[in-house]
Amino acid sequence: MDSDLVLEMVKDKLESNPNETIVLAILIGLSLAYSGSCRQDVTDIFQNYILNYSLSKETTSICFLGLGIINCGSCNYDLATLILT
Numbered sequence: 001m002d003s004d005l006v007l008e009m010v011k012d013k014l015e016s017n018p019n020e021t022i023v024l025a026i027l028i029g030l031s032l033a034y035s036g037s038c039r040q041d042v043t044d045i046f047q048n049y050i051l052n053y054s055l056s057k058e059t060t061s062i063c064f065l066g067l068g069i070i071n072c073g074s075c076n077y078d079l080a081t082l083i084l085t
Helices: 002-016 020-033 040-052 057-070 077-084
Strands: none
16 A cells, blocks of 8 residues: 555645646656556546646646556546547
8 A cells, every 4th residue: 555655645746746847757657657556536636637727738648648548448438438538
């Protein structure tokens, strides 16, 4: 369960850090760390980040890419619709 502790620490950094470069690094790291896991809690972080913040095109692209990497192979219709619209 060490990964859950790390996830909580990273979530705090993600929410409190205004530096876009660090936010991008955190999002890429989460994407790679949880690739293929289909974990709903990690997916929720990305979805909430997309829906609740005004993001640059780069950050939005990384969020959508991360959603695809994390949920690869899940056949999740809602996520596919979110990514494609």
